[in-house]
Amino acid sequence: MQVPILKQGSYLIASIQSSLTDSDLCQLRDALVGQVGRFRARGVIIDVTPLDVMDSFAVRTLRDLAHMTRLRGSETVIVGIQPEVAFAMVQLGLTLRGISTALDLEEGLAFLDSRTDEAHGRD
Amino acid sequence: MAETEILVPIDSEVDIISARRHGRDLARSAGFSLGDQTVIATAVSEIARNILMYAKRGEVRFRVVNDGDRCGLIVVAADRGPGIADVDLALQEGHSTAGGLGLGLPGARRLMDDFEIVTAVGEGTAITMRKWRGK
DSSP: OOOOEEEETTEEEEEOOSOOOHHHHHHHHHHHHHHHHHTTOSEEEEEOTTOSOOOHHHHHHHHHHHHHHHHTTOEEEEEOOOHHHHHHHHHHTOOOTTOEEESSHHHHHHHHHHHHTOGGGOO | OOOOEEEEEEOSHHHHHHHHHHHHHHHHHTTOOHHHHHHHHHHHHHHHHHIIIIISOEEEEEEEEEETTEEEEEEEEEEOSSOOSOHHHHTSTTOOSSSSOSOHHHHHHHHSSEEEEEEETTTEEEEEEEEEOOO
16 A cells, blocks of 8 residues: 655645555655655645554654664644544554644644745745 | 454564554444544554564454453454563563563553463464453
8 A cells, every 4th residue: 555645836735545564664764755855845745634544563663764864954833633543642652752743734734834934835 | 242253364564553453443333432443453553463463474363252241352362472481571662672662561551451462482472352342
């Protein structure tokens, strides 16, 4: 299950469509870290709205992804964590420390605009 | 409710997704809240991955039990892998011998109401965990 990655202005948007295997998650991480360079992206949004479980592997992979893209000069924001998923994550002891999150795609774009000062870079 | 047992073999990554989906479906049909369904699915995900990482293969079994006016969902994760030499250490947060976050077992234990490990080195591991349905 490949995750489609869209380019919007100077941002990359990865919209997860359904449950992902561990390999799918690693593939997404590698693809985004590569595409940040190819498209000279200033920001990355990962929409996890359809994910009904965020376990320790998913969190670790997304955390690694955010840190890797930051090392490449691009800010990552994770959007769409569902309320019950947030509840289970906290109970499990998982945090996304050091990683930006936003409620949804719209808020994620606004956040990146404020961080990268690129509001004029997209329609 | 009739006591049916669902068995999900764990042999590859997609089986982790299959196991948590079965756990969630059973929890939903037994009347667990969306929050508890998610908590159960997350705990199942952790222990199913543990099977794959340490034992390569095994199985996860689910069943619903009724105890008086209480209803619970029992998850048993069993494998014939290497076993756990030091259970206390394996249950310590941040401890991992496979390069993970070390949250698998302690995390699953925190998510569920009851959690029990039976293991023998060289023979395998059976983890039984239970979540009671909220009133």
